[in-house]
Amino acid sequence: MPVTQPFPGGETPGSVMAGEIAEQPAVLSRILGEGAAAIRETARRVAARRPRFALLTARGTSDHAALYAKYLLEIRRGMPCGLTSMSTTTAYGARPGLTDVLVVAVSQSGGSPDLVASTEAARAGGAITVAVTNNPSSPLAAVAEFHVDILAGPERALPATKTYTAELLALYLFVEGLADGDGSAARVLPDLAGRVLDRGHEVRALAGRYRFAERMVLTSRGYGYPTVKEGALKLMETSYIPALSYSGADLLHGPLAMVDNVSPVIAVVPQGRGGEALRPVLDRLRDRGADLVVIGDEREAATASAGFALPTAGVAEEVQPVLEILPLQLLAYEVTIARGQDPDAPRALAKITETR
Template identity: 75%
Template structure:
């Protein structure tokens, strides 16, 4: 992945996207032992329920963790409503509950307040952040460090994939497993990020798009939501993310032959569940692009093939988001925007 000249639009975001393979290696090699130790200590508490707390991009990583925890551990898992603690002052009974707060900066006041309130209410509290000295980390009993280094671009990229991998290793650690199957992911990520020309070709289709729909099922659904956020915050295209099941319940009516649709097909059960949706989209003549395994891309008018054949379904989101980050970046530049400085936005959690 080639970086633009320093000072040119997008040079910070481009550089941080390119750092992702190195960050993923760091999470595996340097962070892995500490993550497994933290998981072991939390597993000893035998949590009965898991709550996840996050904002923005980190909220999509938390949604990914929800799928992981329910599928890998069989534990009920939900996303918190932080305002019940921070605005309404509600103090639920949280004994035996594991609260995981996911935050890039760890600096969001409402996340820190919700973590503190949960701990006071008896919860086991874990912060997953890129800053071990942050308020969220300090408010929590346990902490996982993302080791991603400073992130200066407003659109979060390297911290998001670090969150996904760290959460994967943590959940595997709760099962007493090492997560060694993740070892090939950094090298695969390098290969995906090197394919600039393919993404730039796709970006040309969306330069004048008035809206977009992004859909997936299972582990790919958080990827769809994160991709939609990246497109909206960098190029200002209204991008709507739907679970494939939800898309069929009404929103499909807005899809026609000029409505761009990106389908993220995770190789495995999620991709199989998305097949009826792909058939319906093709039947409506949708302007369809598929991001997924080579066989799915070959059957589509256009797409981006991912090297996921040997990657467990639960790990594929780490690779799926990479071309979509790059797509948001390229579309932003094509529309004359600077993805490093989206209007009206400040760096947050």
């Protein structure tokens, strides 16, 4: 069983998952220092083809990174963008015409057969295909026209942590590169990520508070929405606590009725337009007597039932998700330890999920 105190005081992480969480500042630095130029060059070559819209395809954790890229493409580039249903190709044999469409397939391993098959079909249909993976020798990288290496290094724990933030940063640099941007807003991330991870003891206190939770609800808006989807997945696959994630707007359309003062609600509140859009939702949650945990905005974190303020003052909203997920990764880890379970080996899971 992993030790219960992996982070404070510079201690050696007590599990594979803990160690990989702790690696993230170094991974972010590596991408910025060793990978950014290649990502910009790939983006420049793609932009020269003048794609008319974009489709993103992924599964699991990578699907949440793809959703983040959808927000980036639509907001930063004004490019219409959608998330694909791979089964239309793999199960139903559909072969849509995709001439001048940018198809971005995101996968940690690059080994899932349905991702490979759908990307191969997209390229045959005329798409500009880009694989974003942690394995440049993967089958997915081989069938795509372009490849973006996220440079996360081997990830041995079943719950993906460092590959998720690496995907976020690589996708941000790629989208910025489509308009010849340098992605300078991301330069602060390695240092700030280190500062967040140094506060693991604060998350451990939250884990003690919620170790017996029977259900959790997570909510956010805008760039924070992919974060709560990924946070919910981490909680479910490690601690087995049912965790439901909603856009704040969707939460008000029915699911708010299940909110009570027993099950915690975790709100990721970005500093920026997403946070502003979420504030009426926070008011409604307080009216419901919710046990509200706020991650993000300092003012909102100070007035919640519990909070974890992030050092995001002056940080561009579009890169804040790289920091927002870190407390949720730590929470999933610490709750799992507090419940007497092993976060490195969630039951019934494999590192490469071979969906078809």
